[in-house]
Amino acid sequence: MAVRLEIIARSTTNEARLGRLHTPHGVVETPAFMPVATAGSVKGVWPEQVRQVGSQMILGNAYHLMLRPGAERVAEFGGLHRFMRWDGPILTDSGGYQAFSMSNLLKIDDDGFTFRSIVDGRRIRLDPVSCMRVQNQLGADVAMPLDDCPPAGADRPRVELALERTRRWLAACVESHARREDQALFGIVQGGTHPELRARSLAEVVAFDLPGYAIGGVAVGEGTAEIHRTVAETAPQLPADRPRYLMGVGYERDIVAAVAAGVDLFDCVLPTRSGRNARVFTRAGALNLRNAIHARDSRPIEEGCDCPGCAGGFSRAYLRHLFAAGEMLGPTIASVHNLRHYQRLLLDIRQAIKQDAWSCLETAWPVLAAASEGSADRPADPSSD
Amino acid sequence: MAVRLEIIARSTTNEARLGRLHTPHGVVETPAFMPVATAGSVKGVWPEQVRQVGSQMILGNAYHLMLRPGAERVAEFGGLHRFMRWDGPILTDSGGYQAFSMSNLLKIDDDGFTFRSIVDGRRIRLDPVSCMRVQNQLGADVAMPLDDCPPAGADRPRVELALERTRRWLAACVESHARREDQALFGIVQGGTHPELRARSLAEVVAFDLPGYAIGGVAVGEGTAEIHRTVAETAPQLPADRPRYLMGVGYERDIVAAVAAGVDLFDCVLPTRSGRNARVFTRAGALNLRNAIHARDSRPIEEGCDCPGCAGGFSRAYLRHLFAAGEMLGPTIASVHNLRHYQRLLLDIRQAIKQDAWSCLETAWPVLAAASEGSADRPADPSSD
Numbered sequence: 001m002a003v004r005l006e007i008i009a010r011s012t013t014n015e016a017r018l019g020r021l022h023t024p025h026g027v028v029e030t031p032a033f034m035p036v037a038t039a040g041s042v043k044g045v046w047p048e049q050v051r052q053v054g055s056q057m058i059l060g061n062a063y064h065l066m067l068r069p070g071a072e073r074v075a076e077f078g079g080l081h082r083f084m085r086w087d088g089p090i091l092t093d094s095g096g097y098q099a100f101s102m103s104n105l106l107k108i109d110d111d112g113f114t115f116r117s118i119v120d121g122r123r124i125r126l127d128p129v130s131c132m133r134v135q136n137q138l139g140a141d142v143a144m145p146l147d148d149c150p151p152a153g154a155d156r157p158r159v160e161l162a163l164e165r166t167r168r169w170l171a172a173c174v175e176s177h178a179r180r181e182d183q184a185l186f187g188i189v190q191g192g193t194h195p196e197l198r199a200r201s202l203a204e205v206v207a208f209d210l211p212g213y214a215i216g217g218v219a220v221g222e223g224t225a226e227i228h229r230t231v232a233e234t235a236p237q238l239p240a241d242r243p244r245y246l247m248g249v250g251y252e253r254d255i256v257a258a259v260a261a262g263v264d265l266f267d268c269v270l271p272t273r274s275g276r277n278a279r280v281f282t283r284a285g286a287l288n289l290r291n292a293i294h295a296r297d298s299r300p301i302e303e304g305c306d307c308p309g310c311a312g313g314f315s316r317a318y319l320r321h322l323f324a325a326g327e328m329l330g331p332t333i334a335s336v337h338n339l340r341h342y343q344r345l346l347l348d349i350r351q352a353i354k355q356d357a358w359s360c361l362e363t364a365w366p367v368l369a370a371a372s373e374g375s376a377d378r379p380a381d382p383s384s385d
Numbered sequence: 386m387a388v389r390l391e392i393i394a395r396s397t398t399n400e401a402r403l404g405r406l407h408t409p410h411g412v413v414e415t416p417a418f419m420p421v422a423t424a425g426s427v428k429g430v431w432p433e434q435v436r437q438v439g440s441q442m443i444l445g446n447a448y449h450l451m452l453r454p455g456a457e458r459v460a461e462f463g464g465l466h467r468f469m470r471w472d473g474p475i476l477t478d479s480g481g482y483q484a485f486s487m488s489n490l491l492k493i494d495d496d497g498f499t500f501r502s503i504v505d506g507r508r509i510r511l512d513p514v515s516c517m518r519v520q521n522q523l524g525a526d527v528a529m530p531l532d533d534c535p536p537a538g539a540d541r542p543r544v545e546l547a548l549e550r551t552r553r554w555l556a557a558c559v560e561s562h563a564r565r566e567d568q569a570l571f572g573i574v575q576g577g578t579h580p581e582l583r584a585r586s587l588a589e590v591v592a593f594d595l596p597g598y599a600i601g602g603v604a605v606g607e608g609t610a611e612i613h614r615t616v617a618e619t620a621p622q623l624p625a626d627r628p629r630y631l632m633g634v635g636y637e638r639d640i641v642a643a644v645a646a647g648v649d650l651f652d653c654v655l656p657t658r659s660g661r662n663a664r665v666f667t668r669a670g671a672l673n674l675r676n677a678i679h680a681r682d683s684r685p686i687e688e689g690c691d692c693p694g695c696a697g698g699f700s701r702a703y704l705r706h707l708f709a710a711g712e713m714l715g716p717t718i719a720s721v722h723n724l725r726h727y728q729r730l731l732l733d734i735r736q737a738i739k740q741d742a743w744s745c746l747e748t749a750w751p752v753l754a755a756a757s758e759g760s761a762d763r764p765a766d767p768s769s770d
Binding site: 331 | 424
């Protein structure tokens, strides 16, 4: 198998595991958070800085890259790693979620999606075969199968249809996957918020004996409590020796809850998308740097933070000025800080598992005990930035 | 005097001099190019990167900073160096050029400018006293006096009026300058393209015995030949032991011609403004990264360039993709490359003076021999980005 999870330690108080994910492009310490490089760049951040803040693996969006510059073009350059100058592991999603959610969907049928390109209006067909061709060309360490991910409000017959499609599409993806030696294809469990549909999907997907499994269809509009319940019910049922990836989630408390349920891999646009919008994270909660309260504040975003922004001495007042003046450096510094925030959380999570001291996390991260954020606050598309 | 020029070597073939400008924030090797940090940031570039590409001194715009966040606010933070986290030398311009050129000028009279703030529409008065107050608060190593800089097409009576105002305003600026110990006030020579008015202005300004002199009113709409002639006639007449600064100029050939005329300091928005617009400089000339010709080009912007973009292996094809996709990293990488391009030119210029081998410059920089660029191509406001 192209990737392999080595488990190093387990929490005695919950399902959390500490591991090392071995990939063709190196090892990733898990639980791990993958910054999102939608179109071949983590927005506003140099690859070197992405690594400096502690990222070991990133996510690319097949949807965006297939439309521009095109997967064949990326393949000509030796694949996504070489094209974007990231030599660590990469995971690409299938493009299905964006085809569905980016509102130019023309048709979804039993064999795939038809949509108009957001770049040039071309009519595009995305089915299991083309989805795998694109991802084989991009050459990420982990590829994801095409799946049908209905929104949170979908009724039960729609979710059951999604399950059936997801299973058949997965079979077709496995069949047409051309790079099994150096590219792992994960399975995706769907089933919305219905426990018995989740269980059915899980059994069907696990039957394929894949190198890793993802929980999809989470944080697509439902509330925080539902997210946590679904993950807590699903993750522990996945094979213990394979990596578990929770797609597009989320806030700090969502990640901590999912790790406690046994999840190993995460991605989310929140650090970069929030950063571009002047929203910065601290252990005590988020701040909006546009607020007037910061205009005379000489403190860094967070005291003691070792990110290049805080350690570099940029004050909240200066950052507020950059956002007010529309200076690119504001979004850049805020994004780098937020990425470091997430990677520090994951560092502390790994430390808590290693020392089997899970309860210490909430002391160091007051934001975990803060009031729940509503689903309205979640990014509409949490996996493409 | 707050700054002092130490001359180390002179060319035997022209007026070029190699020097060290001693300032309260360290030494600058001259001839030197100052990147423009209009609103307290070199657009899209971390201060650390500004230094990494070889910049030793930068320029800030009093006009933009007085409007937002306000010079008092910057002073509360210990001045512009500390506010923007640049610990090297800084020069601030007076704000007069922007007050005049940014098209919301309400009135120019014999005592100063009245204009509307581009930030909030407030009516603002800029006169010698407020200009010096603002720059004293910003605390740059070099401050510039308020001057009257008419556009290239101005008739002779208008230029003569500008000379008279520039002289009187300089006297008022010298009078109200409150930080002579740690902030040098330069004089500005005006006079448009009229040799005898330039000579008159020069005599009047030099009579103030200031720590440095600037040539203003160049590259304000006239052609390349006029720019070179004016500089060649003016620079050598300035006191040999004081730094000479050519404001807002320009292309590589303009800089080389001005150094040959004895100029020591330069600033221009070209590296960053062009970079944001996908225009990148090479020794052989500029490229537009948006052009389709780059779509399959695996070469860096310039072979052998040691900037973080070229040395980092980012291909022209990847950069074109970033610009096409509207990714912030494109403008950032292009700006950093262009800044390095300018600093490498200045490095080579200093080397050519040191080795007294001026003629070698054109061999290493074919762009210097290329056809002249028209004035239409010059930035409308070359000193605020």
